[in-house]
Structure formats: structure tokens, C-alpha cells
Amino acid sequence: MLQLTQNSNFLIGSQDAIDALKSKHQARLLTASDSHGQWRGLVRIIKQFGPTCDALLLMGDCCRDLEEVLELAQEKPEFCAVLPPVLGFVRGNGDPGSFPVSYEIGKNNPNARTLPKGTVLVPDTLLITANNHKILMTHGHMQGVDYGYNKLGLDAKLQGASIAIHGHTHIPVFEQRGDFTFINPGSISRPRGGSPASFAILTVEKNFVDAAFLRINDPFGEESSFSIFNPM
Secondary structure (H helix, E strand, O other): OOOOOEOOOOOEOOHHHHHHHHOOOOEEEEEEOOOOOOHHHHHHHHHHHHHHOOEEEEOOOOHHHHHHHHHHHHHOHHHHOOOOOOEEEOOOOOOOOEEEOOOOOOOOOHHHOOOOOOEEEOOOEEEEEEOOEEEEEEOOHHHOHHHOOHHHHHHHHHOOOOEEEOOOOOOOEEEEEOOEEEEEOOOOOOOOOOOOOEEEEEEEOOOOEEEEEEEEOOOOOOOOOEEEEOOO
16 A cells, blocks of 8 residues: 655655665566546556556656546545555656645655645656666656667666666657666557557566566556557
8 A cells, every 4th residue: 555645755655665665576666657637547557557566657747647646545545555555756848846635745755845735746857776776767858768868878877777767759668778778668648659558567676677568458448458568
């Protein structure tokens, strides 16, 4: 179950859960991006895959949908129970730097002390550790991911990360370059480049990371239907 508290590192969850993720054997990360208002679809993904994952990571252009997810978690304990115990997110080019919720989520976050109660802060980038791997999260627009991974790779290297997860292009990617792994889970609502609406579940092993990409067969339907595919 997710503890609905934002910490000084901008992650939502208990400090115990965040610390446990750092050394979690075979950490499973549910990753999604670019939902662009399709919060019901995000909720369906969480309900089906959240209980078996150690963290939910959102790579931007998701803030309105994240607000709905957090309010639903506050109102319905049964939904909060299926959320992974750690929640991380970053700001997309269409997102604000903060947004409100109806409860005091930032009481443990000193960055929010001068802000109204219920303010959720959205970082531009986030560094998270899973199974002793440092992972850089970013939307990607500030690193120019439309044109390649040179800037994102440099940012990851400077922060000691070997894995970088991003969004923005709406195209799923799993690419390894030397010691670095670049991952884009795709968009759950507005795919581009002939790709399907998608998200990804990452398994962080001791010496590598693997990714299972899932196609959303009916992104705007009422039923949950997913199938595994390999991104181009």
C-alpha cells in the first residue's frame, strides 16, 4: 500500500518503502508516460499490474491524471492498496511545477513548507535507486530526446545513473549503448510513429535491467486488455 506522503526527495511513499526499493532483489517498476488526460486508463493499468510492482514511475505529461490517481487513493482504501509502495514522477513540457490535492500530502517535505497544504511538487528530473541501480527519470524535452541520447546520456553519467527512463516522443524504446540503458515506455493514450498505446514493466536485476512492453489493446475502452510486444 502506498503511504500518501511526499518526501523531501519528491517521491511519494514511506521512507521505509523507499529504502527497501534501493536493495530490493529483482525490483519491478511499473513505468508509464504521456497519458494526456487519460486517467481512467492509467487507473486500469494500476489495478491490474500495481499489486505485483515495487514502484510506479510516471515520465511526464501525466500530472492531471496523477492528481486523479492520488485523490482516488485518498477516497478509496481498496485502490490505495493496489498502488505500488513507491511513486515517482517528473514534469513534462505540458505539466505545471506543482498541483493541489485535497489533503496534506507534503507535511514531510521541507520544500513545501511555504506552500499551501495539499501542494504536490513536480521535479524536472528525479534520481531513484532500485536494486542498487541508480535510475534517472526525466520527460526528455530538455535533453532533446527527439534528436538522440547524447544530452540524456551525459546527464545520466553526471548523476551516476546507468539507466535513464524518459517519455515525450510517445514512441516506446529499449536501447542499450555501452554501459547505459535508455527506456521510453511509450504513451498510454497518444502513440506516435506507428507504435501502439503502451507502457512497460521493468525488472531490475543485479547486473542488468529487462523490460516487458505491453500494448493497450483498447486505450479508450472500458475493459482492460493488454498484450506483450517488442518495440521497433
